[in-house]
Amino acid sequence: MDKNYVKSSIEGLKSPSSSRVQESLLKIRSKITINDNGIKLFRECGGLDYLLPHLRKPNERILDITLSILGNCCLEEESSLLVGKLNSYGPLVAILKTVCRDSIVGRACRLIGNLAQKNINAEALHNHGAVTALVTLIENRDKNTSYPTLTMSVRAIRQLWMVIDKREEMLSLNAVRCITILLTTECESAGIIKTAAATKASDGLRKSQEELITGILKCLGYFTTHVTASCAEQLQGDGRGYQCLVALTKTYESLSLKCLMNLCYLSPC
Missing domain, CATH: 1.25.10.10 (Leucine-rich Repeat Variant)
Incomplete structure (x- = not known):
């Protein structure tokens, strides 16, 4: 060149x-x-x-x-x-907090995930509030939030989880519960788990939704290696987290069973 x-x-x-x-x-x-x-x-x-x-x-x-x-x-x-x-960390977190355009938010999440593959970057992103911004993004998602953006945000959280010293802090920010509830919501909308409020049959999973669920299960696979009672409790999400994992063994056998097997090492589970 x-x-x-x-x-x-x-x-x-x-x-x-x-x-x-x-x-x-x-x-x-x-x-x-x-x-x-x-x-x-x-x-x-x-x-x-x-x-x-x-x-x-x-x-x-x-x-x-x-x-x-x-x-x-x-x-x-x-x-x-x-x-x-x-010094890219501050501007990236600010983008997550202030920009509404989905494509920009998705690219910012992707960049955070790529940066966080290096431990020194991941630690700095933690210190700049990246986890809080990502959790807020997922919790405040709306119809304009695309599946690819959610997938990138989940991936970023998974990469940030690799900083072992920050895991308890991530639990205090409800990062694990947030991801689990996202999984429950997607399983419910796809008819993988039933809800009393359902009024019509699901059309099944779209490819982008499949990719999101795969990304969530990969993330939960890492969460479940941190065998503490507080982590296991957050993995229940709204109370149906384990139910989702069992239901997903039919279509995502390897990833779901990995999570369930890890949870078996916890006596309360």
Whole structure:
């Protein structure tokens, strides 16, 4: 890849013109950060230093593309560490708290999940309130919240759970209960568990809903390795968490049984 082309595209990120910045971002996403070599070259040319400030800009189109590029870049270890060092945590959490556009929120969740694969980033995200923001996002979801965004938020929480010293804090924030209740809600809407309020037959699971349930079960699989009474209690959710896990053994046998087997190590269960 031509290094001069990369540097020229990065120069466009410094422009006071929103249209010029957007044009440069599109070039970077479609022609530069498309593979490991491109991401590495973009980082080595200083691209991340000029990309991060756009997380603080009010232009939603620019913000959307910036998050997309950063999400891709943070699949590369050195870029992920550098993005953390460039103080990205606060702006990311602020996006979750203040932005309504679903695609932006989803990309922010994806980026948080990618960053959190490195323990140093995960710890910093905890300290900046990422768990609270993610739990609030899930609890306050509405018809405009897409399944892919929920899936990315659950994945981010799963990655943040890997910081062992923060697990009790996550329990105090009801992170485990929040995810379990989300599972119950989805199982109920799909007819996997019955509800007295049901008025019509379910049409079954959509692909995006299947992906969300798979993501939740993966998350619960990690939760259930933390065998404490408080964690087991939160895994009951609204009282039907275990019922959901049993019902899901029919269609998600491996993931559901892993959770149930882990729970068997707890005598109260």
